[in-house]
Amino acid sequence: CLTRGSLHHQRRPPVSPAPVFAALSAPSADVDMDQFTSGVEDTPIDPPIQAKGRLCSSSCCSFSYRVPTLRELYDRDRRLLRAIIVIVIFLNVPVLGYTLYPFMLFSTWIHESFHGLAALSIGGTVSWLNIYPDGSGLANTLIPIGTFQRAWVACAGYMGTAVVGGIMLMFRRTNLGARVGTCGMGLAMLLTCIFFAGNAFGLVALLLMGLLLSAAGWRLPTFWIGELYALLAATTCLNAITSIRVLFFITEANIGGVVRSSDAAVMQDATKIHAWIWASAWMVLGLWMTAMGVFITFETREKDSREAPEQYRGEDHVDLLLTTELA
Known part of the structure; x- marks a missing residue:
């Protein structure tokens, strides 16, 4: 037996994540800003790491662990820091703020897509997926009747956005x-x-x-595709955290001209657990995945990159290094 249900993602009133990065808008005095645009991008830590291991029996993958200094973190993550600085500046300049609008739509698309994927994973179907100009979205699904099925699809949007943002951050150092x-x-x-x-x-x-991202990924130079990817990852993680705050104040919203319940309200109705608890859990997940994305990264071995053929230099035709960092 099937029942039709609409799952949606509400992003109104507009969420302003400026306070999250307020402390980052003024660089500290001991940071050499000349290094911000010079040198090798996201270079591995030097001196060598303190502990090593392997992810598999072959030599293609390995992992490493050390506690880096703040200076080392800065030297390695210039790409991410530039993305954060761009977000901070653009959020605080009204005219420039509109340039982040496509990134908000990108996060909404991920959110609604995971509602659809969750429905498909339990034997349901996706009727349609809508994105609206105000940044909200709606996924209409047909799913089997059941408390678990309803809750699974309802919680997938915020959880999926957080997980995707964290995973994207993990690969920000690989071209x-x-x-x-x-x-x-x-x-x-x-x-x-x-x-x-x-x-x-x-x-x-x-x-x-879709056309612009596909073309950018195919044709942009290595430096610029890395910058775009880092910006996509950072804004996705940011939206996974800041968009949840509206769930603490509203249970219904007008989406596409129809008043609909929020995801947290749907979870409360399905599980009898208060919507604030679900909203808090999703926010914690967003913070956790962002932290995992920052401190657990894949990157190219610098020495192997230097030994790569000239036509492949700068690309990742070499072994990957999985680095776990705890500051």
Whole structure:
């Protein structure tokens, strides 16, 4: 027996994540800003790490662990720091703030896509997926009757956004990962347009963004695709955290001209656990995945990159290093 239900993601009133980065807007005095745009991008820690191991029996993957200094973290994560600085500046300059609008739509698309994927994973179907100009979205699904099924689909949006943001951050130091990730997201958007887009704005927005991301991942130089990917990852993690705060104040919202319950309210109705508890759990997950993305990273071995053929230098045609950092 099947029942039709609509799951949605509400992003109004607009969430301003500026306080999250307020402390970052003024660099400390001991930071050499000349290094911000010079030198090798995201270079591995030197001196060598203190502990090593292998992820598999072959030599293709290995992991390493050490406690880095703040200076080392700065030297390695210039790409992420630049993305954060761009977000801070753009959020505090009204005219520039509009340039982050596509990134908000990107996060909404991830949220609604995970509602759809959750429905498909339990034998349901996705009728349509809408993205609206105010940044909200709606996924209409057909799922089997049951408390678990309803709760599983309802919680997938916020959880999926947090997980995707964290995983994207983990690959921010790999040029090949940034290129493949950007192309993959673009192609996934185009597939959404073909099979699930249900309104004109969503169709046009996803089509344009899908084409641009696919083209950027395919043609942009290594430096610029890394910058774009880091910005996508940072804004996705930011939205996974800041968009949840509205769930503490509203249980219903007007989405697409119809008043609908929030995801937290749906979870409360399905599980009898208060909506604030679910909202808090999703926020903790968002913070946790962001921390994991910052401190657990994949990167290219610098010595192997120097030994790579000239035509592949700067790309990741070498072994990957999984680094765990605890500051």
